[in-house]
Amino acid sequence: MSLWFDVARASAGVNVALLLALVWVWGRNYAQFRSKHALGLAMFGVFLLGENAFALYIYLLDPMLSAWFASDVPAIAWRGMMALHVLQTFGLLFLVWVTWD
Template sequence: MSFWFDVARISAGLNVVLLLALVWVWGRNYAQFRSKHALGLAMFGVFLLGENLFALYIYLIDPMLSLWFASDVPAIAWRGMMALHVLQTLGLLFLVWITWD
């Protein structure tokens, strides 16, 4: 079980780093061009960043929930949550690649 927990935590942490970079670029683009598209991307990044920061809070900081997630959540649920975090990481890596291209 701890393997899936670790994968989900690492993936959520990587998502936070990628989203900080994307929000910085999209926010800078909005400040420069005042484009609705750049504003939409920046807002999307901020909301997704909030979701990933909350996930990290639950996984790492909250004493009751982190213990519950690490010990009592069924393995099938962890595989599903881990898959969602990893797929999100892959999507964000692609967004970073096309944003910086």
């Protein structure tokens, strides 16, 4: 179970870093061009950043929930949660690549 927990935590941490970079670029683009497209991307990034930051808080800092996630959550649920975090990381890596291209 510890492996799933560690992979989910690492993936959520990488997602937070990638989203900070994307929100910075998209926010800068909105400030420069005033495009609704850039605003939509920035808002999407802020909401997804909030979700990943909250997940990271639960996984790392909240004493009750992090202990519960590490010990009492069934393995099938952890595999699903970990898969979603990892797929999200790959999607964000692609977005970073497209954004900086």
